[in-house]
Amino acid sequence: MLSHQRDLTRFIGAFVDELAKSGIRKVVVSPGSRSTPIAMLLAEHPHIKTIVHIDERSAAFFALGIAKSTNEPVALLCTSGTAAANYYPAIAEAYYYRVPLLAITADRPHELRDVGAPQTMDQVDLYGKHVKWFVDMPIPESSEKMVRYVREVCSRAVYTAKARPFGPVHINFPIREPLIPDLEDPQKFSAGSRKHVPLSIGRKMGTDEMLQSFGKDWPEKGVIVCGPMEYIDENFQREIIQVAKKFGYPILADPLSNLRSGSLEKEEIIDTYDSFFRNENVRHGLKPEIVIRFGAMPVSKPLLFYLQDHQDVPQYVVDGGMGWRDPAGSASQMIYCDETAFCEMLLNSIDHSSMRPKHWLKRWVKMNNRVKKQLDVISIDDLSEGKIAHQLTELLPDQACVMVGNSMPIRDVDTYFHRTDKSIKLLGNRGLNGIDGIVSTALGASLSEEHTYLLIGDLSFYHDLNGLLAAKQYGLKLTVILINNNGGGIFSMLPQAKHPSHFESLFGTPINLSFEYATRLYGAKYEKVETWSDFSNAMEKAKTDEGLTVIEVITDRRKNAEIRRRVMEAVVQEIDYLE
C-alpha cells in the first residue's frame, strides 16, 4: 500500500468509525468524485447506512427530516463546489429550528484553492453564521497523533450538533488524488490506543435566585404558551401539564408543540386561540397577570397581538437552548433553564395540598369549546382547505406523523386541527418557514415513522419535486395530501390581494401544472379528488397502501380565502355576543 493511500484510508476511516461510535447511524450521500474515499468507507462501515440522493438540496432536507423525527444527528456528505452550496437552505433551517446535522464536504487540497482549479470554491466558513462549528481538516495523515485528532474532531462535531441548542456543524475535508482508499486495509477503522471520548451533558437547572426573582406568589390569571418545540420530549409534556393543572393556567398550544394530540391529559390545552384572539375584546377580556412561554414563537399572529397587548404584565420566556425568542418585544424576563427542570422547580415550589380554584381556567376552556363548535361549521363546506385540516384527526390513523407545509397548511392546521387522543405527531420546518425542501423533510421522517403524511400546497410541492426521487429509489411510504389551489394561496389573505394590477403575476403566480405527470415520473399512486367523499375514501385507502401516494385536492384560492374570512367573521361575532 502506498503511503498516500494508507494515510487516506486510515484518516478517513477513523473519522467514519468515530461517526458510528458517536451515534451516527445514517448518512445521506450525494455522489461526487472528490468525496470518493469518504463515501466508500461509509458504505463499508458495518454500523452506518448510506442513503444516496442526487440533488444535494433535497438530500440535506431529507437528512433534516430524519433528524427531526428521531432527534438524533444525521450526517450529510457531498463533493466540492456548488454541491456544498446546495446544502445551504437546509443548513440554515436546521440552525434556526435547532436540528442536529453534520455536513461533511469534500474539498480540493490547499494547493488547488483559488488558483482556478476545477470545481473548487472557498469552502472555509461556507455556511457563515449558520453552523454551530466549522472545521477545515488537514490533509489526511495516518500517524497515531492525527488519527487521534480526526477522531476528536468527529465526536466533538457530533456532540456539538446534539448539545443544546441543537444545530448543524460543518466539517470540510481537503483530499488529494488518487482518491481510492484501500478497503482491504485491516486497520482502516482502527482507533489505535485511543478510546472513544463520550460527552456528558449536564442539565441546566433552575436556581434559588431564579425562583426568588419570580416573587412569592403566583397570580391566579396565568397563561402558559407553548410554541413549536425542536423535538417531542415526553417528560416535558407531562410536567407542563402538571404545572397547568396545579396552577390552574391554560396552555395555549401551538400545533408543533405536539400537545394537542396523544394520550396526554388535555383539559388545560387551548387550541382555538388563533380564532378567538382575532377579537380585540376577547384579547382584552382575557388579560393575564402572567405569561410563561416555552418553545419557539407560535405560528398564530393573533397570539402575537395578545402578547403585545399585554406587555405590561410579566412575560417569562423559558429557553434551555439560550436563544432570544421575543419577536413581540414583550418579554419581561429571559430564563435559560431546561424546560422540564423549570416545570419541576415550579411544581416543587408550591404547596401541593391546596389546589387553586379554576375560575380563570374555566373561562378559557369555555371559550375554547364554544369557538370549537363554531369552527366545526367548516365541516359543512365540501372539501375546503380548512376542512381538510379540521378533519385530519378523523381521517388519520393512530401513530400517524404529519409533515405540515409552510404558508397556508401550517396556518390551517393551527386554526382547525384540534385536540385528539389519537397519537398524531406534527412536524414542520418553522426555523425559516420556507416552502422549499418540505417533500424531502417528510420523506426523511418517513424512515422512522409508522405512517407519514405530508400536507402541502402546490407551489411548495413543485419546489421540492426532486425530493420524490428518494421515495422511488428506497420504496418509502408517504401519503401526500396535495392542496392544489394553483398558486400562492396565502397572498389572498394579505394586503397584496387588494392590488389587482400585479397580483396574479407577482403573488398569485398560478403555475398550471398537471401533477399527475410528476407522480408518474416518480412511480407514485395518484388520485385527484374533487369531492369530500372521494377525498375521505382516498385517505382510507392510503392507510393500507405501501409506497408513495399523492392525493391531489383541487381548491380555489379566492373561494378558500372567502371561506376562511366567513368562518373567522362568524367566530368573532359569536364570541362578541358571548362576551
Next chain:
Amino acid sequence: MLSHQRDLTRFIGAFVDELAKSGIRKVVVSPGSRSTPIAMLLAEHPHIKTIVHIDERSAAFFALGIAKSTNEPVALLCTSGTAAANYYPAIAEAYYYRVPLLAITADRPHELRDVGAPQTMDQVDLYGKHVKWFVDMPIPESSEKMVRYVREVCSRAVYTAKARPFGPVHINFPIREPLIPDLEDPQKFSAGSRKHVPLSIGRKMGTDEMLQSFGKDWPEKGVIVCGPMEYIDENFQREIIQVAKKFGYPILADPLSNLRSGSLEKEEIIDTYDSFFRNENVRHGLKPEIVIRFGAMPVSKPLLFYLQDHQDVPQYVVDGGMGWRDPAGSASQMIYCDETAFCEMLLNSIDHSSMRPKHWLKRWVKMNNRVKKQLDVISIDDLSEGKIAHQLTELLPDQACVMVGNSMPIRDVDTYFHRTDKSIKLLGNRGLNGIDGIVSTALGASLSEEHTYLLIGDLSFYHDLNGLLAAKQYGLKLTVILINNNGGGIFSMLPQAKHPSHFESLFGTPINLSFEYATRLYGAKYEKVETWSDFSNAMEKAKTDEGLTVIEVITDRRKNAEIRRRVMEAVVQEIDYLE
C-alpha cells in the same frame, strides 16, 4: 399618504429607477411577501421586465444564463429566509466564472433580527466571500439625502458587477410592514436633483516595462492556449488570431473560448489536443519554448499535463480580471492586462514586414488534421455520446447557441466538437462545474439567442427539472438533447469504476426515470430516439419547432466508456506511428 408609505415608495422606487438607469433591463423575481414593495415597483417601471420564477435556485441560474448570453448584469429578487439561501449555488458559480449578477434580497428590519421572528435569518454577508460587494441597506427613508444614497448604492452595485472581474453583488433590504407601496405617487421614481453618475472604466494596458520583461525576441516555438472566456469578445478573437498568424503560434482553443466556430480565420486553431496530448511522446515532441495563456483553465486534462510537463519554459498567464489561474502550478509570469490590449501590444512590438516561417505551426496543423481524421471514425458508431458531440456542427443551424452540461457533455464537446464556419456559440458553467442549474442557465440564455440548444446528461437534467417551468410559463424556445445513460457516466472513466462493490450505488447511481413524464409536466414536445437517423430527423424537425423540445437519447454508460477508450487508443497508436 402615510409617511411610512412615502418613505417605502420613494426609497425603493429610487432604487428601482436607478437599476434601469444603470442598464438593468431584466429582473428575475421569486414571489414572497417581504419583497412586495420591490417587486411591485419593478413591475411598474417602464424600462424593466420582470420574469417570475418560483424556485429561487432555478431563478438564480436563469438570471445567470441571461447574463452569460448578453454579458450584461441581471438582477434577482427574492424574499427573506431560505429563499435567499437558494441563490447560493448560482451566486458561487457567477463569482468563479465572473458573471455579472445583482442579488436583491428582502429582509426583516433590524428589530426583528435574531429574536425568533418568522422567516428571519442573518442575511448580512449571506454569500460570504462569493460576492464582490455586499450592502445591508438602511430602513427606507425618503429624504433627499437618503434617496441620493440608495441611488448611489444601486448604480455602484451594478457597475461593480460589471467591472472586471465581473461577478455577483448582493444588496439586502430590511423592510418594515405595511409592505404596500403607493403606486400612484408621482414621485415614486423621482431622482430629485440627483443626476445618474455613470462609471467610466479604464482599460488595463500593457506597459513598456511589461514588454521588456518578455525579452527581445519571441522564440519560434510558441503556443497560445485559450481557455473558457467569461464572454465572447470579438475584438479579442480577432487580435489573438492576428498574434497567432504573425508569430506562427498555434492556438489551443478550449470549446468555451468560442474560437472553434464562426467566420473567424481558423488556420491556427488546434481543436484535437485533448486527444493527441494523451500520448506522452507527442507532449514531449511538441515541446514549446513559450506558452501564452488566456482565459480560465481549459477543460482538457491532457492539456494540463502538457503544461506541467513543460514547466521549464516560460508560461505567461494573461488575465485582465486579475485572478491567479494556475492550477498546474506552471506559470512563470502573471500578466494583469486587458487581453485585447495585450494582443495589440504584441502586434505592435514586432516587425510586420517579416513573416515568420511556419514550420512549427505546420507540425501542429498536420497533427491536428491527422487526429481529426482518426476521430472521424466515431461517426461510424451509431448514436454514441461522442458522435453526437462530433456531429453537432452538422446538425445545428447557423447562429445556434449550445449550453453544454458538465461532467461528460463538456468533455465530449472538447474532444469531438471541431472547427466550423457556422456561428455556433457554446456556453458552459465552468466556474464550479456543477451539474446543478444547467437547464435554467440554458433557458436564461434562450431569452436573447436565436435558437438555443442544451446538451445534458440525465442526472444533471433531473437536478434542474424545476427550471423547465420557465419554459412553460414564458413559452421559451429550447431544444434539449438529453443523453440518458441512466446515471453518472463520468465515473465509468475514473478509477472508481475498478471497484465494483460500491460502484453502482455510490457512483453509477442509476435513477431509472421516464423523463417523458417530466416533459409532459412542463408541456414539452418529446421524442425518444435510439438510432442515429431518428436522432438526426428529430434535430432537423426541432429547427423549426417553437417552444420546448426534449430529444432523449438512450445510451449505455459502460458501452460509451468502451467506445471512448477504443477511439482514444486508436488515436494514441496512430500518432505514435506518425511520430
